Amino acid sequence: MAGKPKLAFYWAASCGGCEITITELGMRLIDVGDLVDIVFWPAAMDFKYDDVAAMKDKEIDICFYNGAIRNSENEHVAKMLRAKSKLLVAFGSCSHLGGIPGLANLFDVETMLQRVFDTAPTLDESRGTRPQMKNKMPEGEIEIPKLYERVRTLAQTVEVDYFLPGCPPVVDQVWNVFQTILAGKLPAKGSVIGAAEKTNCDVCTRKKGASGMRIKEFKRPHQVQLDPEMCFLTQGVVCLGPVTRAGCGLPCLNGNMPCRGCYGPPEGVVDQGSKLVSAVASLVDTDDPKVLEKILEGIVDPVGLGYRFGLAASILSDLKYGKKGA
Amino acid sequence: MEAEHPMTFADQVRAIPGGEHLEMCFSCGTCVSKCMIQQKLEPEYNPRRLLRMVMMDMREEAFKSPTTWLCSTCDLCYPACPQEIHISGVIGAVKSLAVEAGYTSPLETVSVDETLCSGCGICVMTCPYEAPHLIEKEVNGVMDRFSEVDKDKCMGCGMCVAACPMGAIARPGVSNPELVNQIKIKKHKDAPSLVVFICDWSLRADDDLTILESYPENVRVIHIPCSGRIDPQMALIALRSGIDGVLVCGCAPGECHYQRGTYVSACKISLLDSMLGQMDLADGRVRFVQLGTQDRGRIRHEIDGMLAGLQREAA
């Protein structure tokens, strides 16, 4: 590569936390500045889409794309950046698995619009209106992007080279990924980088369950005095540690809260939520069908629990929208 | 007083909890026919004869007998015994003596792949037979925790295989890939496609097995040792591959051959169903039925009912 490698960042349907992670690099940002030439970073600097459109294909060396594909704009930019970049990395849970926005797949667009524009308590007299697709403005006609029925991950829109999981990805992992990319020591295309192979339980130091220890009642974190020494499952609290990759350094567990699965499932697990059900349901301790029902009432929102970050990438979304999902 | 006579084999068995009053057996044979192992697995399996061997001090023969090793203490026989002998308790006692004497189980058991195992302990908590337990081991300089399975206790039911998030524990014949590869149905334009996961012990009558095999291609039957072996992910994989419905059949409560498999899968499918419900996909495409030992012919109703439901759904 002639000069410094060109780096691009883009922020699609997400909370922006991934952008802030970059700033967390702190002083190391200066080194980044020395190493790479940031050619597109709308969140930080005043870059325009036309700048990218003007580039030649594959001109950008590395593109970090964070955020899910919610509307037509996200999709358009994703396709454009794919064409312009050699390496496209899905940065953070939203682009990797759909993240929190992915939970929108539980509802259809019309229900959401009604909630936002008709029934929300804080609405003023604008209640009942709807945003118009096209608007005449003094500067000219402007369009707002079209909301797709289905929230899709980056990989479900364009071909993605690597995935950097996390909500947000831990800053040290981001730095490691920088080093590996710059050093060119990347694993096979399509693999997850910036995370471990095994699950959180491998690194979690809590005392694990013994033979015959079963769950008599599911409890949510606020309903029980959580023991910092014992594995959450032995306390009847569902922890997604067993179905989530290690690598985040366990900020949640160290804060005495169960893992929520943002780093995504380990290799070989196709659907994180159903795998969690398989693991957790095996620990239920009753042989009476009626009692079983009562125990299951302890899990108030199975999809929210099992697919907090992975609903868009899950088979459930495929089933709901089929392959199309326009 | 004459010399303290050495403990006979029967005394030793009686000394172990569960092994009491085996001498009350009057060989009526109820336990042999209530248990399905002889019918389905091993012609030599006969708990009544094992009790007789214990009473007649035939120690070696008892240790070698398949009855000692194949009994999964499902306790189908205990409430049926007119002499109220805890038969599975006696067999368990003989088994523990056999293990002490150095004999090992001939059963096809699970094994742990330590490169995958994250030491989460879920298999340890799941196993009805307390076969797996966590061990500390040093791997290239670093202390790590793995699950290790006691071959003599494992009954090969596969509940741990389904529970293991990493797919680190596997049983030859029913490992995850082997099952997923069977989930293939040629698409039929009018007949809905249905995958039936059925446990080896829920259909007592051979006629029911022939009913099962009598279905055309659009019904794919996959045999698993226990309904507890089912992983809801497989059901989703089947649905995504275009299959219209998934039916999981297990034993009735209290009749599970591996004690708790049927409750575990009831819980899994119920949770999966509520998830499908949240995504308003719950139109009965995934169902779990518990077939009792007297429910002869019911498998036909369940499958036909499901196919009819899917037919209506598809229309």
Added chain:
Amino acid sequence: MEDSPNKEELRIGVYICHCGSNIAGVIPPAEVAEWASHLPGVVRATDTLYACADSGQSLIKEDIKKYNLNRVVVSACSVRMHETTFRGAVSEAGLNPFLMEMANIREQCTWAHGHDKEGALRKAKELTAAAVAKAHFLAPLEFITVPVTKRAMVVGGGVAGISAALDLADQGIDTILVEKEPTIGGVMAQLNKTFPTMDCSI
């Protein structure tokens, strides 16, 4: 109403039964008899092979006359077995049947303490002594005779009840056959043919 014992001189006969080996197999009856002979009031103490047999009973009857006994103690089996037998024997010898007392040294001694022969012997002696002690205070009694209403009642009209009623009636006894159902016959009437003769059951 009762006469105190020392009005006439007490002459007690004690008989220790072998009952074949049932008693003699565990304790030596002769030794018990010899021991009992020293008890106050005992004038005759011996052992006998089978007290309830003719030989035993005739021994007691002859002794009552020969030793002019006015109390008899029989250490043998349970009262529920042969009390009536020995009461009959002593009354045949002219002694009031209620002046005979038994000691149960078989069911409640030798058969239950086969494992402790020495303890059984001591117990047999003391049970005999207790019977002798009670014998001291026995008073002659007459059976109370009550009139008998010559009518029988059979409760239940099944095959057993009908057989009993028929037999009683054939003996000339007025019998009331009570049946709670509208018809007699019981379970038998419901049966088809009955084994082994396969004839009808009505």
Added chain:
Amino acid sequence: MVDAARHPKIDVRTYTNVERVEGYVGNFKVQLREKARLVDVDRCNGCGECAKVCPIEVPNYFEMNLAPRKAAYVAMSQSVPLKYTIDEEACIHCYKCVEACGPLDAIDFSQEDKVVWEDIGSIVVATGFNHFDPSVIPEYGYGRFPNVITAMEMERLNNSAGPTVGNLIRPGDGKNPQRLAIINCVGSRDKRFNPWCSNFCCMYAIKNAVLLKQANPEMEISIYYIDIRTPSKGYEEFYERARGMGIHFIQGRPSLITQDDNTGNLFVHSEDVALGRVIEKEYDMVMLNQAAVPQPDVDTVSSVLNISQSPGGWFMEYHPKLRPVDSPTDGIFLAGACQGQKDIPASVSSGLACASRAGRILHSEEWQIEPIIAQVWEDRCISAQGKQCGLCAKACPYGAITVETGKAAQVTTAKCHGCGGCVAECPHNAITQMHFTDAQILAQIRALLAEKPEEKIFAFRCQWCSYGGADLAGTSHFDYSANERGIRVMCSARMDSDFIYEAFRLGAGAVLYSGCHPQDCHYITGQRVGATRADRLMKAFEKMGMSPGRFRVEWISAAEGDKYSRVINEMQETLNAIGPEKLHEENEMLRPEMEKRARRMYEVPLVTEASDYSDEMRQAMSDMEEPHGS
């Protein structure tokens, strides 16, 4: 049956219950309640017109509910007496039957129950047995699978007088069954239901099989059994004949029956024990050979007739070998299956035996009862001195004692059964019991506790139950400690507290207060009197600080030999645990208290002579000890 009704000497009272029985052998008074038939038996000629017009149909118990009967009904056409009865519950009072009866005018809806007292010399109880309801064995599917029937249902279905007039059909679809399975020991030899063998079912199964095979030789019949029992003459030959006719006998108790819902056929899953193989055979119909169980109303019958029950609920005989048909109560006899499972020949012979046993009494002008009844010492009775008492009358189960202040208590000899409750309850010892006087009992106690009393376990037993239990312990050779010394009284009500205090005063190591179980007491409420006294004693001894287990109260029936030996052995262990020194020290501490409480007994006449004589006896016994130097 018919000759029983026609016999001049037999007065058949059907649709009648025995409500109360009083009195004693030779002089029973029995209250009978003849339920209202709503039909005048003298007028009814059994023509059946009323039944024809009666619109109401209810299941007929006689046909095992397989066929209906009208509200106006006879159980069967050969009913004896052939009189119709109107079922009050089912009847809707349309009175059609009254019209149909016409001139006979036999139906009378104003009829009331008739209650009458009868003087009876002897009672024969022949209340029979009941059939085990197999629906409590879910594995056999009775009640769910229509073609699974019970033995009695088979009797009716195969009976020419039955609902199908002898044409055996299966309830499911009315077809004639070609393949029948008979399963033996349903509810018998089964600890979960009835541990006993019901005696006749093996032969009964073979009979049914032979009958069916004769009627339809092609019929395939299999009998599943644990052991075929053919105990009497001709039975094994009958079994031989059945095998000769091609009836299959499969050794193996089936564990399960499943049904093919389409064909209604049944599959019997069992092991063929001879082969050691599990087999599953298809049948059109399955007959469950159900166990014989006691009648559901045995408790009422045994309390009305005052006869006790052996374990399982069968009435208890006086002695299983020597007096098998006598009940413990003199003059009451047990005929047929109510005393224990019997087949028809055994039932008939026990009926005939009862006839002769009752005849013994009824043919003699008078009958002797043991003179062990209570007698009052008028001079000691405080009621005679004008004080208000009557404790003895309260304790008497038979109301045999009348007490008026100012006059001494009076015992009516005829009513007194000799339990001795009054004697023990009287605080002034103003009443004694012939042949079981206080002096006689005290003499026995002192003789038995003359030597090394602290090693001894002193047992008070009642004649009918715990003394019988001790006997059974001996006959079954259940070993127990030879330190036990026991005396016999007629009832636990006779065990005066003074005897207990006296035994402890003499230094007894432990005392057992034992009698009948409450419902078994031979004297109706005698046991209750004994039990209340025992509780009082237990509390008193606890307050006195006596080590627990030294005074023990146990209710032991004549059939519980194992319990008697277990209790004595446990008491021996208690004594060993306490140890001789502490026992001696405790007795010294308790002696003054016992002396204070036992002193009242010494006011009884002859008791002082008994204690003098006992000293003489103890002296003689200790002389004998020294010379032998044991």
